[in-house]
Amino acid sequence: MHSSYDRPSLLHRAAAVGGLVFMHFPVLIIVLYAFTTEDRTYQFPPPGLTLHWFTDAFTRSDIWSALGLSLGVAACATFAALVLGSLASLGLARSRFWGKEAITLALILPIALPGIITGISLLAALKLANVELGFWTIVLGHATFCLVIVYNNVIARLRRIPRSLTEASMDLGADGLQTLRYVLLPQLASALLAGGMLAFALSFDEIIVTLFTAGHQKTLPIWIYDQLFRPRERPLTNVVAVMVILITMLPIIAAYRLTRSSEERS
């Protein structure tokens, strides 16, 4: 099938590979810097390598409490997003009614508009209502865009499940709960899991909305953000950055495999 006409030019190949390298080397640099022995400047190449900063970070209570807060927020936001997002997708997947277009459009707004809009509007509303900022206001902001992620994942799956499946289940004598438990949920499980994991990862490293709604709370991204402007603990920041990469990467890779394997089956 492949004729010589179908082969890329050398220049094109170089451009494609160059693009990929450009997209990946910054992350590798971060990992490298986490091991550098130089702690005052960003000297490259690093003069030497050490594991010292990892053990240092391990004993820091402020890093641990920021990590705990981030994990807690991500867990709560993911839970709320899973419940609300799947309800919304179940309601919108097969129904037709007046105003549905408007609702689906409104549901993608949190990811279509820049994050700063979500942040400033939540803050403006919370201030107007005299709500004190803290843990739950962070969750409130995160759940809003996490809901959209779950909704997108679940509705994509629902569109592929034939309606006849639930009807057959009911015809065979199952009631609504049984149909949900034995027919719908097994079909949706991997989509829910994937959506939940993406939502978790998104919430865990969110900064744009969080800075507006966090008040005096410090999530792990806010801890890094502070270091960007008042760099006191350069080597530790590198270690925390590597930590964040790992914690967000694992659920994302899992989510990718989950959605892929189910797509291949269908």
Add this chain to the structure above:
Amino acid sequence: MNVTGGGALSAAGGWSRGLSTFFYRRPNQYVLLLLVPPLLWFGTVYLGSLFSLLLQSFYSINDFTAEIVREPTLATYKQLLTQPAHVDIILRTMTMAIAVTVACSLIGFPVAYYMARYATPRMKTFFYIAVLLPMWTSYLVKVYAWRLILAKSGMLTWLLDTIGLGRALDAALATPVIGGPTLASSYIGMFIVFVYMWLPYMILPIHAALERVPRSLIQASADLGAKPGQTFRNVILPLAFPGVAAGSVFTFSLTLGDYIIPGVVGAPGYFIGMMVYQQQGLAGNIPLAAAFSVVPIVIIAIYLTIVKRFGAFDAL
């Protein structure tokens, strides 16, 4: 024992069954029941907040007491659109957004084109993951990485010095307006970081559009005597354009709203996002912050209507 248990079960089954039948006959009520909790949440939290933001952009701030005056007025918008400093900020942000969008499409197109046309299925998966991974890597960590790379003694300076382009870098940094003392404090540096951050958002829609170009169309064009260059210009490029337009929505909107990158990397000039963040924070001037954040909403709305004509939404 057994009998009552069985009876309870069948009664429960009957109750649940009855409910299922009830909702099956009345799909509207069923949908309503499902949609009420998420829409109630979404409507109050998100849309309610958006509305309150819009409302507060029509409030003003008392210059002497620094208190917010809750009376509808256009004074804040007048302040936004007539003060030269504010207009500068809007123009600067838009220029950056346009430059970043153009650069992303120029760098992203070859990658997407390679993925869609030349890569074997195995390579395709590899490329796909290779584009997705950096997109999902922590935003802040990526910004931080660039801070390390662009620093004065950092990796990029070292690289350019090693390959003998140190002079070129100095010349670029000496350019007025876009230059600066170091890469990390110049518009060139900021531009590089923006392009890096949003590149995957451009590659994926272009790739999706190119995947949909039927191979037979390209063969037909070749059969009819078109040279590869002509096929590319007259067949592939027009069909890929909706993808570029869709990607540009992301790169444009993301650049307009960002306030962290211009703060971490870049020249002293302000951007819309920074202005929003600063006005609500230190200055406590929520009305001006609100008015400033309406600017990207309006620009994006206009942009979306233009881009919709190019079929950008079919490519998403």
